[in-house]
Amino acid sequence: MMNTLPLGVGLYLIIVGGIVWLAYSGAQQMGYNWQWYQIPKYIYTFTDDGFQLGEILKGLWVTIVLSVVSFTFATVLGLGIALLRLSGLVVGKGVAIGYLEFIRNIPLLVLLYLFYYVLGPVFGFDRWSAAVLTLGVFHSALISEIFRAGINSVDKGQWEAAASIGMSRGQAYRYIILPQSVRFMLPPLFGEFVHLIKSSAIVSVIAVAELTTIGRNIISDTYMSFEIWFTIAAVYLALTLVLSFGVSALERRFQP
Known part of the structure; x- marks a missing residue:
């Protein structure tokens, strides 16, 4: 793990660098007028009141909040579905499997439209609620x-040990099974959080004011397509790389 991580990051940066070079070459052939000097004001500004966040950092903050709220909802719901599937009840297992098959086989964009345009008017979901529900x-x-x-x-012996001392199934989950399973679940859970952050960009199609939406709004005002998208991509890259290093550290920490 220690050796493969730098190699993977290096390969990732090489690929990203290649994409940037191709885009830059294409823009040069188009005679594109680069305006990088305007980018800093969309990240931060200094006024009489001091340091002020620019539109891009404000959009980043909305992305982080949206991701955390959606991930919390997804974790609670996912735990409920998992427990329902493992309950041993025929109806519960059937409901859980049906839910999983339906959600996993519907595109994320279609699910977003379903929550916002179909269920939104019925249940009064605004853009934020529809985005959280979709991602969650x-x-x-x-x-x-x-x-x-x-x-x-x-180990199944843990269930037997819990039963031998008179614990109910719920108590066994709470005091024995879930605490012991944490080390197996934390790394992939954090990896799924990184995945969710990247998925959150799709809510820009319903104009939730997160990072991608802010980028589109700036481009519509300035026509600086290349500069803004490069900057937005760099912000996403920095955020996900930091979190990916955290996931790798957790994997090493909880490695059996």
């Missing part, structure tokens, strides 16, 4: 499988 529901299906795998990784 979609990723809950993936997170439920992480929980299920983590729970199944605990």
Whole structure:
């Protein structure tokens, strides 16, 4: 793990560098007028009141808040689905499997349109609510499988030990099974959080004021397509790389 991480990051940066070079070459052939000097004011400014966040950093903050709220909802829902599937009840298992198959086989964009344009007018969902529900529901299906795998990784003897001292199934989950399965679940859960952050860009199609939407709005005002998209991509890259290093550290920490 220690050796493969720098290699993977290096390969990733090489690929990104190649894409940037191709885009830059294409822009040069088009005679594009680069205006990089205007980018800093969209990141930060200094006024009489001191340091002020620019539109891009404000959009980044909305992306982070949206991702955290959606991930929290997805985690709670995913745990419920996993426990329902492992409950041993025929109806519960059927409902869980049906939910997973439906969510995993519907595109994220279609799910977003379903929550905002179809269910939104019925239940009064605004853009933010529809975005949180879409991301939470979609990723809950993936997170439920992480929980299920983590729970199944605990030795069956632990269940027998819990039953031998008179614990109910709920108590066994709370005090024995879930605490022991944490080390198996944390790394993939954090990896799924990184995935969710990247997925959050799709809510720009319903004009939630997150990072991608801010980028599109700036471009519509300035026509600086290349500069803005390069900057937005760099912000996403920096955020996900930091989190990816955290995931790798967790994997080493909890490695059996």
